[in-house]
Amino acid sequence: MFEALGISPYQLYGQLVLGLINGSFYALLSLGLAVIFGLLNVINFAHGALYMLGAFGAYFALTLFGINYWGALILVPIGMALIGVFIERTMLKRLYQLDHLYGLLLTFGLALILEGAFRHYYGSSGMPYAAPKELQGPLNLGFMVLPLYRAWVIIVSLVLCFSTWFLIERTRLGAVLRASTENPILAQAFGINVPLLLTLTYAGGVALAGIAGVLAAPIYQVNPAMGSNLIIVIFAVVVVGGMGSILGAIVTGYALGILEGLTKVFYPPASAIVIFAVMAIVLLVRPAGLFGRGE
Amino acid sequence: MLDNAQPLLKVENLHSWYGESHILQGINIEVAKGETITLLGRNGAGKTTTLRSIMGVVRKRTGKIQFQNTDLIKLPQHRVAHQGIGYVPEERGIFASLSVDENLMLPPSVAKNGTSVQEIYQLFPNLLERKNSPGTKLSGGEQQMLAIARILRTGARFILLDEPTEGLAPVIVERIGEIILKLKSKGYTILLVEQNFRFAAKLADRHYVMEDGKVVDHINANELTEKSAALHKFLGV
Ligand SMILES: Nc1ncnc2c1ncn2[C@@H]1O[C@H](COP(=O)(O)OP(=O)(O)OP(=O)(O)O)[C@@H](O)[C@H]1O
Ligand SMILES: [Mg+2]
Numbered sequence: 001m002f003e004a005l006g007i008s009p010y011q012l013y014g015q016l017v018l019g020l021i022n023g024s025f026y027a028l029l030s031l032g033l034a035v036i037f038g039l040l041n042v043i044n045f046a047h048g049a050l051y052m053l054g055a056f057g058a059y060f061a062l063t064l065f066g067i068n069y070w071g072a073l074i075l076v077p078i079g080m081a082l083i084g085v086f087i088e089r090t091m092l093k094r095l096y097q098l099d100h101l102y103g104l105l106l107t108f109g110l111a112l113i114l115e116g117a118f119r120h121y122y123g124s125s126g127m128p129y130a131a132p133k134e135l136q137g138p139l140n141l142g143f144m145v146l147p148l149y150r151a152w153v154i155i156v157s158l159v160l161c162f163s164t165w166f167l168i169e170r171t172r173l174g175a176v177l178r179a180s181t182e183n184p185i186l187a188q189a190f191g192i193n194v195p196l197l198l199t200l201t202y203a204g205g206v207a208l209a210g211i212a213g214v215l216a217a218p219i220y221q222v223n224p225a226m227g228s229n230l231i232i233v234i235f236a237v238v239v240v241g242g243m244g245s246i247l248g249a250i251v252t253g254y255a256l257g258i259l260e261g262l263t264k265v266f267y268p269p270a271s272a273i274v275i276f277a278v279m280a281i282v283l284l285v286r287p288a289g290l291f292g293r294g295e
Numbered sequence: 296m297l298d299n300a301q302p303l304l305k306v307e308n309l310h311s312w313y314g315e316s317h318i319l320q321g322i323n324i325e326v327a328k329g330e331t332i333t334l335l336g337r338n339g340a341g342k343t344t345t346l347r348s349i350m351g352v353v354r355k356r357t358g359k360i361q362f363q364n365t366d367l368i369k370l371p372q373h374r375v376a377h378q379g380i381g382y383v384p385e386e387r388g389i390f391a392s393l394s395v396d397e398n399l400m401l402p403p404s405v406a407k408n409g410t411s412v413q414e415i416y417q418l419f420p421n422l423l424e425r426k427n428s429p430g431t432k433l434s435g436g437e438q439q440m441l442a443i444a445r446i447l448r449t450g451a452r453f454i455l456l457d458e459p460t461e462g463l464a465p466v467i468v469e470r471i472g473e474i475i476l477k478l479k480s481k482g483y484t485i486l487l488v489e490q491n492f493r494f495a496a497k498l499a500d501r502h503y504v505m506e507d508g509k510v511v512d513h514i515n516a517n518e519l520t521e522k523s524a525a526l527h528k529f530l531g532v
Contacts, residue, residue, distance in 0.1 A: 175397040179390045186388045189350045190402035191376030191449075 007265055013144040015261040021150055021219065023257020024157035028212040029230065030237040030249040031164055032205035038181045038244035039201045042092055042103035047234065048227030049111040050206050054080055054213020056118065059129055059222045069132040072214050080210030084203035092202065093195075111228070118224035126221030153215050160211065161250045168246050177201065181244075236279040242292025252290060303328045303453060303484055304349075309358035311341075311348045318344045320508040321358070326453075331475070331485040333495040336505035337531055342488040343385050345505070346455045349486075350382050351375045362453070379406045381451030385458050385488075387442045389430040395422055398430040398441055402449045409450030418474075419444050436467035443474060453484045460491050468494060492530060504529045 029047055036044045057076035061067035067075065087110070095102045130136075131149040139148045168174040177197060180187040184194045213226075220226055237256055241248030256275050263271040270277075282290060302325040311319035319341050326332050334342045347353040349360055351372040360367040367375055376382065381402075390398055399415065399422065416423040419440045425433060433441060439459055446454060456475070460468040468491070475498050478485060489495040495502065496519055504512035506529055514522050 172400065175393050175401060178392040178397075179401050182390050182392050183388065185352055185372075186384065187401075188372040189352055189376060189382050189384070191373055191405055192401075192403065193373045195371075195373075 010144065012265050015265045016258065017144075017146050017150060017261075018264075019258040019261020020154055020254065021257070022260060023254040024154050025212055025216060025230065025253075026234060026237050026257050027161050027250045027253025028157050028208055028215075029234045030241065030253050031161055031246065032208040033234060033238050034241070034244055034246055034249035035164070035168070036202055036205040037238070038246075039177060040088075040092065040103070040198055041096070041100055042107065042202075043100060044107050044202075044205065045104055045231065046087075046107040046110040046114070047205075047209050048229075048231030049114040050080065050083070050209040050227070051213045051216070051230065052118065052224060052227035053083070053114060054210030055129070055217045055220075055222045055226060056213070057210060058214040058217045059127060062129070069214075069218070073211070076214050077207040077210045080213075081203040081207040084206030085199055087206070088199045088202040093198070096198075111231070115224055115228055122224055124223070124225055126223035126226075129217040129222050131218035149218055153219065156215060157212075160208065161253075164208070165246055165250060233275055236275050238289075240275075240279050240282045240289055242289025245289065245291040245293075248289055248291025302326055303330075303363065304486070305359070305361040306345075306349070307359040307361070309345070309348060309356060309360065311344055311353050312355040313344075313353065314355075318508050319348060319356075322505075322508075322510055324503055324510065326484060326486055328484055329479075329482050330501065331479050331487065331499045333487045333489050333499040333502045334505055335489060335492060335495065335502050335526070335530060337529070338490075340505040341508040342505055343457055344508070346382070346384075346457050346486070346488060349375075349455065350380070376402065376449070376451070377405045379451050379453055381405075381446030381449055381454045383439075383442045383446055383454065383456045383459060385461070387435075387438045389433065389438045389441055391429060391431040393430050394427050395430055395433065395441060396426045399445045399448060402445055404449050406450035406452065410444075410447040412448065415444045415448060436463050436470075439463060439467070439471065443471075447478075452482070453486075454478070455486050455488075457488045458490060459487070460489070460494055472497060490530075492526070 029051060033044055033047050036042055054076050057079060058069065058072035061072040061075060091106055092103060095106060135149040135152050137148050138145045139151050168177055176187070176192055180192060180194050180197050188194050216226065237252050238249055240256065241252035256278065259278070260271055260274055263274045286292075304324070304326040306322055306324040309319055309322040310317065322345060324332075324345070334345060336342050344353060348356050349367060351367060351370065354372070356368055358368070362378055362380065365378055367378070390401070393401065399412070421437050422441055422444060425437070430438070430441065443456070443459065459471050463471070472494060475485060475487070479498070487495065487499065500516055502514045503510050504514065504526065511529060512522070512525060514526065
């Protein structure tokens, strides 16, 4: 049916998969951003840089220690979580009493330092990182063929997003997190250790960024600029989904990734701006975002 | 005031501030184990601020809040409840993003032998029916029941209740009175803030009267009639 428009189904499927891949990263990263914002009230501008750090983590693990992809997939998020604990305990914690702007400035500064340091040592060209042997090669779905590794990324990101959603919306720990987000003072009056939750939440969000970085390494190469390229789009996703909304971040992440892919097929010149156009429209029509609770 | 037995809670020369406003101006209160005590006083007298200062919700405080062998002022906010204290706030504090059941299960246990969930749902059958709806979809009376129920679950034996009858229908007020009497008979210690003096008179062993951030009078249950004139002046009823 699309042949009439001069579009082959392969091109369409190809861009859909690409959109889904991008969407997977949008969802994973905006999810972490939303969780952090919800509880800490901090707009974590360092999220892109931490994602980049995750990818470098996989690269260092391999080149310095000979730890393969699977090892990195386990160890990098743990290391990143510890980095998150460090950032929260030593820096962010001091800013909670102040305006949001201070958290944003601090994390923006961290992002600049991290990205500047990596650009200094590794330049701006990417370093290749091979997909693991087990995930090389094509996957034939019948109507299309896609690289096995891409299918893996889509599945892992779906599983992670679902698990995070489940943890927050359906478990006891999630109820404690939601209560602490809604009314931290009362939660503490009930004996809930909110300061500890803040640390764990930041660590969890940073670990998610780290996993996203490892997943991205074989697809986008390992590049000091990979985070700053993405962070602006991620913010747009969070705004469209509704600041702090978990489900909003996930659904919007995938949806905007796919929309971007489709735009590449039907009207390529608009593909670079379509996400921001959607953001502008949503802000006009529904300022609290598609899934936001509003005031 | 009290026998020489050491009180469970002893508030000494408590001063509290909201930012620059100096609200509590040297409060002294004692509560013995098993007593039911009320704080009476007009709007703005500082009753809620007293409870918030005990719970550590208000942070800027001086003086001493001795509970058993601990000075609560020295504790981080989240450690206060773990001393065995339950707080039912004035605004009830039901979480909108949690279901009724999640609200009930939220506060961590602070002592052994808390009321079991089964018993709680027996005591408050309405809550069981609405188990899965969002907490704030409950009626005012049901929210108040939930606010009390979730504290009983934690095992706290000392309970701070801030105006539990405010804005509720007479039948529900009566029901809450029954619950408080029942807790009293089970040996709970209760510090109750009330504007509804008739309600408080039926429950409490002693009353403290507050005005302008100070305790201005102390009344034993058996002195109520003789002191009623003074009381009317303070409460402005
Ligand atoms: N968050 C706050 N910031 C500043 N001032 C406050 C705050 N909360 C209460 N106050 C002031 O502190 C004083 C005591 O208030 P508090 O709420 O303790 O009174 P109350 O005795 O509980 O009154 P009510 O019977 O109306 O509940 C009042 O003058 C009030 O205006
Ligand atoms: Mg009050």
